[in-house]
Amino acid sequence: MLIPATRYRDCEAAPAFVTGVLGLVGHAVYRDDAGKIVHVQIRLGSGLMMFGPPNEGPFDGFMTDPVSAGGVTTSIYAVVDDVVARHAWAVAAGAEIVMPLEDQSYGGVSFSVRDPEGHIWTLGDYNPMAAP
Template sequence: MADHPRSKGLSSAVCYKDAKAAFRWLEKAFGFEPTFVLLDADGNLAHSEMEYGNSSIMIGNEWSDDHRSPANLGGKNSQTVHVQLGVGENIDAHCETARAAGADIIAAPETQFYGDRTYRAKDPEGHIWTFGVTVEEKTSEEWDAEGGFTTKTRLDD
């Protein structure tokens, strides 16, 4: 809700050339829930927020040379956003909804060694989004053996 303090946690802020269009598209394509829109005196989107599960994301316009859309950076991304679906949700159907809305599916749904099924998509301005859902709960020993990794809590000094 827009009228109460946020709880402790992380949120990403994603910049777009056309934040209003992005806001509407993210709801349609990915199922994000609108929670807060702040319009300036001219009706331009000054700030907005959306939720997915217990997480939120801020959607806004480019506002400085350091806050740009990939559409103005030759398609380059310096980060991606990972969205975890709830256990039992159909990630293949989620992917098809995104595709139908115009997402560029850059990695089709595939089950990973650690037990999640994931896909990656680019939105119309080139932001990369990864979606995942746990389809098989595995221990770190199991995914280490399958993937050839060593799982730890911390890096050694």
């Protein structure tokens, strides 16, 4: 199992975008004693993604956000059954669509969106784990 992890400067807004605009499911939110988010888990099917704020810990030396990097260094691909509906949902929510909804040469249909902090999310129905 692979579980990607990233950082968001605004960990209150990020889960709202990921669940409200992209339609993923909140799994867990952990807060410190002051109520500040320190760790978030987002789920899609059996997949999980984690993120938290920059916390100046030892691991943060390896991480940078898209704005600081001058662009993304990786992106997230989410396999979904209802790509067209999710695209319509994202457009209606005012999300920045960076790659339009279109058929892909390798199979399936997908679109890509930039979240408010610059991360690129692609939602598509091509599942590389499915039998050909």
